[in-house]
Amino acid sequence: MxxxxxxxxxxxxxxxxxxxxxxxxxxxxxxxxxxxxxxxxxxxxxxxxxxxxxxxxxxxxxxxxxxxxxxxxxxxxxxxxxxxxxxxxxxxxxxxxxxxxxxxxxxxxxxxxxxxxxxxxxxxxxxxxxxxxxxxxxxxxxxxxxxxxxxxxxxxxxxxxxxxxxxxxxxxxxxxxxxxxxxxxxxxxxxxxxxxxxxxxxxxxxxxxxxxxxxxxxxxxxxxxxxxxxxxxxxxxxxxxxxGRLDAKTVRVTVKETLTDIPEPLRKLNPAIQQDGPAAGPTVMTIAYRPSAMTAGEIIAALNEARLTIHDLSTEETDLEDIFLQITRSSRD
Structure with missing residues (x-):
């Protein structure tokens, strides 16, 4: 009407x-x-x-x-x-x-x-x-x-x-x-x-x-x-x-050195490593961490302790899709 x-x-x-x-x-x-x-x-x-x-x-x-x-x-x-x-x-x-x-x-x-x-x-x-x-x-x-x-x-x-x-x-x-x-x-x-x-x-x-x-x-x-x-x-x-609810971040670090094993100072971070380009080229490390338990500064300090040369570094922030999936999955359980 x-x-x-x-x-x-x-x-x-x-x-x-x-x-x-x-x-x-x-x-x-x-x-x-x-x-x-x-x-x-x-x-x-x-x-x-x-x-x-x-x-x-x-x-x-x-x-x-x-x-x-x-x-x-x-x-x-x-x-x-x-x-x-x-x-x-x-x-x-x-x-x-x-x-x-x-x-x-x-x-x-x-x-x-x-x-x-x-x-x-x-x-x-x-x-x-x-x-x-x-x-x-x-x-x-x-x-x-x-x-x-x-x-x-x-x-x-x-x-x-x-x-x-x-x-x-x-x-x-x-x-x-x-x-x-x-x-x-x-x-x-x-x-x-x-x-x-x-x-x-x-x-x-x-x-x-x-x-x-x-x-x-x-x-x-x-x-x-x-x-x-x-x-x-x-x-x-x-x-x-x-x-800010999802306590997870990822750091992607490219170092100039070619690594075949994880240096001792980095083992507690459990990074995933892969070569960037040819077998003798730089190494890319992906490190997942919880901001509530660790800072990016601590990761950089561990890289310095391992005497690695940082060529590039980037972080992946939590996005809404991560939050959405986490919340809807937990509400379904």
Whole structure:
């Protein structure tokens, strides 16, 4: 049902909430149907997403991410707990909760016989945005489709359709934007364009909730990250703290000497060695260590004690993929 302008104006929260999205004890159980067993999609999820953040929600397929998003969007009814969007409870005040969120789905659900301009106008009308307040021109420019405003949607490329979906989600100027796997199947160049649009929206003050299978995207873009697995929230922290959880680093050292055996001062480090080039050339050593128990300085001191000449040295930091795999594996055990 469309949201009339009077409801949109009168029911708005007067002050911006601290959290754009709040879930407390949120659970969802899909009851058994026929031969299909009961499925617990969400189990007692507590999550707070700060206003203005670019937040990543990660998890394997079937972890519960889409169920969480669909509850926020009013498409799925929760079984227990509570969920709020921009301070509005999705059960007690569904109209205002829906008016406060825009969702960009995975599927390209676009009417092929509408033009981008028509589609944005129709979507704005569904949200009760008066003609005088519609931002069609602004949104078309923002998503780079001004020159395609009169083209049928069926003629647009996949990347253009993705951008159009973002535009549809923004017609009612929601403070919260949810992107559910927005770059799935999009080539690298178009993916970069999409992220430029998203980052620009976030800088304007829009809170962005992102789900993605591309962990490098979440690591580069998001300031806070949560990981969900088997319906349970298994991690939630700012990105830097989350990356610091995995107590493991790797040092790769190239020394000018040709080694056939590990020198005594280095044996406690248990390095892996290999020749770099010809058999009589430099040696590459890979040393894995725990930062909580050892520093890189101690490794360099051991190399000096062994009287080796360092030609090159590099470290490999923990990345989000390492954290993701460690946490999801441990939560499965």
């Amino acid at each position: 469309p949201l009339d302008s009077e409801t949109r104006a009168d029911d708005r929260v007067m002050t911006d909430p601290d959290f754009a999205i709040e879930a407390k004890g949120l659970s969802k159980v899909y009851r058994s149907q026929g031969k299909t067993a009961e499925k617990r999609a969400l189990e007692n999820v507590d999550l707070q997403i700060p206003r203005g953040s670019l937040f990543g929600l990660l998890g394997p397929n079937g972890a519960g991410k889409s169920t969480f998003i669909n509850i926020l969007a009013g498409l799925v009814v929760k079984s227990a707990g509570s969920a709020k969007v921009w301070g509005y409870d999705v059960a007690d005040n569904p109209r205002m909760a829906k008016s406060s969120i825009g969702v960009v789905p995975q599927e390209l659900n676009i009417d092929p016989f509408f033009t981008p301009e028509e589609m944005l106008d129709v979507q704005a009308g569904l949200y009760g945005v008066p003609s005088s307040e519609r931002r069609t021109e602004e949104i078309l420019a923002m998503i780079g489709l001004t020159d395609k405003r009169d083209a049928y949607a069926r003629t647009l490329s996949g990347g253009m359709r993705r951008r159009l979906l973002i535009g549809k989600a923004m017609v009612h100027d929601p403070p919260v934007l949810v992107l559910d796997e927005p770059t799935a199947g999009v080539d690298i160049e178009l993916r970069q364009q999409l992220w430029e649009n998203v980052v620009a929206l976030n800088k304007r003050g829009t809170t962005v909730l992102l789900t993605t299978h591309y962990l490098e995207e979440a690591e580069e873009l998001c300031d806070r990250i949560a990981i969900i697995n088997h319906g349970k929230l298994v991690a939630h922290d700012d990105k830097r703290s989350l990356l």
